[in-house]
Amino acid sequence: xxxxxxxxxxxxxxxxxxxxxxxxxxxxxxxxxxxxxxxxxxxxxxxxxxxxxxxxxxxxxxxxxxxxxxxxxxxxxxxxxxxxxxxxxxxxxxxxxxxxxxxxxxxxxxxxxxxxxxxxxxxxxxxxxxxxxxxxxxxxxxxxxxxxxxxxxxxxxxxxxxxxxxxxxxxxxxxxxxxxxxxxxxxxxxxxxxxxxxxxxxxxxxxxxxxxxxxxxxxxxxxxxxxxxxxxxxxxxxxxxxxxxxxxxxxxxxxxxxxxxxxxxxxxxx
DNA sequence: AAATTCTCCTGAAGGC
DNA sequence: TGCCTTCAGGAGAATT
Numbered sequence: 001x002x003x004x005x006x007x008x009x010x011x012x013x014x015x016x017x018x019x020x021x022x023x024x025x026x027x028x029x030x031x032x033x034x035x036x037x038x039x040x041x042x043x044x045x046x047x048x049x050x051x052x053x054x055x056x057x058x059x060x061x062x063x064x065x066x067x068x069x070x071x072x073x074x075x076x077x078x079x080x081x082x083x084x085x086x087x088x089x090x091x092x093x094x095x096x097x098x099x100x101x102x103x104x105x106x107x108x109x110x111x112x113x114x115x116x117x118x119x120x121x122x123x124x125x126x127x128x129x130x131x132x133x134x135x136x137x138x139x140x141x142x143x144x145x146x147x148x149x150x151x152x153x154x155x156x157x158x159x160x161x162x163x164x165x166x167x168x169x170x171x172x173x174x175x176x177x178x179x180x181x182x183x184x185x186x187x188x189x190x191x192x193x194x195x196x197x198x199x200x201x202x203x204x205x206x207x208x209x210x211x212x213x214x215x216x217x218x219x220x221x222x223x224x225x226x227x228x229x230x231x232x233x234x235x236x237x238x239x240x241x242x243x244x245x246x247x248x249x250x251x252x253x254x255x256x257x258x259x260x261x262x263x264x265x266x267x268x269x270x
Numbered sequence: 271a272a273a274t275t276c277t278c279c280t281g282a283a284g285g286c
Numbered sequence: 287t288g289c290c291t292t293c294a295g296g297a298g299a300a301t302t
Contacts (some may be wrong), residue, residue, distance in 0.1 A: 001294090001295065001296075002296095003296095029283095033278095034277095034278065034279090034296090034297090034298085035298095053280095058296080058297095071295080072297090073296090074278095074279090074295090074296060074297090075279095075295050075296055075297095076280080076295090077292080078281085091280090107279095108279080108281065109278085109279040109280050109281080109294095109295085110278075110279055111278065111279065111296060111297085112296095126297095126298080129298090151272075152272090152273085153272075153273065153274095157273085157274095160296095160297090161297095162296090162297070162298090169295090169296070169297095170294095170295070171295085177285055192298080246274080258273090258274075258275090259275080259276095259295080260295075261292095261293090261294075261295085265283080
């Protein structure tokens with residue numbers, strides 16, 4: 001599923017094809033995503049020029065002088081630059097047609113969403129509630145330590161809370177906690193300042209490492225083929241339940257935390 | 271206020 | 287081969 005590194009990689013892949021381009025047509029074949037695609041989307045976006053493409057958390061923003069299209073990929077969404085003669089498939093819900101190329105939104109499970117933002121503000125209720133970007137200076141160990149005093153929620157659920165930090169999903173929460181040597185089910189309020197400093201650095205590092213790999217495994221944005229890789233080869237715990245820990249060779253534990261699959265090493269993570 | 275549960279959806283995988 | 291069940295999960299809304 002697209003997490004922050006995948007969204008960032010998609011952004012870098014599609015931006016060069018979009019910036020400065022005029023939208024000639026918009027086709028909405030399925031408007032029932034997580035929330036309805038705005039009725040006015042085609043009318044308002046057609047004829048506009050895409051001035052910039054930005055990311056906030058896992059949202060992409062396509063900016064025009066008439067406002068911005070805000071896109072979330074949910075867990076099965078993808079954006080691809082295709083030749084406009086390639087016929088849409090079953091789950092290709094929205095096409096944004098440029099000069100000869102089309103930005104195609106596909107989302108089999110339809111957990112994704114699109115909103116229209118009025119010009120200037122880049123403000124939306126869903127954006128305004130988000131916590132700091134993980135790469136920002138605001139996000140650090142001191143911040144995590146400060147907001148977690150007396151909180152008993154599991155630290156993994158804490159860092160997956162988008163109001164705490166934006167864009168950390170299940171894969172990288174598992175991976176960051178393994179790197180930091182912290183049990184995912186440890187109460188957030190029972191973690192020292194120094195361990196939070198380590199955790200914040202591990203979150204930044206695991207995300208930036210994944211973005212670097214995204215450059216190699218997610219590089220094809222033009223063609224209709226190929227599923228994005230999920231960086232399997234560099235994952236230490238996610239998807240490796242009951243396999244051996246890469247450090248101590250003991251079997252990795254699998255538990256559920258907040259309906260999410262959670263994998264960790266009982267020995268390396270305390 | 272904080273924490274937990276519910277909800278949307280369909281493809282993949284496993285059992286029989 | 288094919289049908290059925292189970293699971294996966296982002297994250298806001300609803301509920302406790």
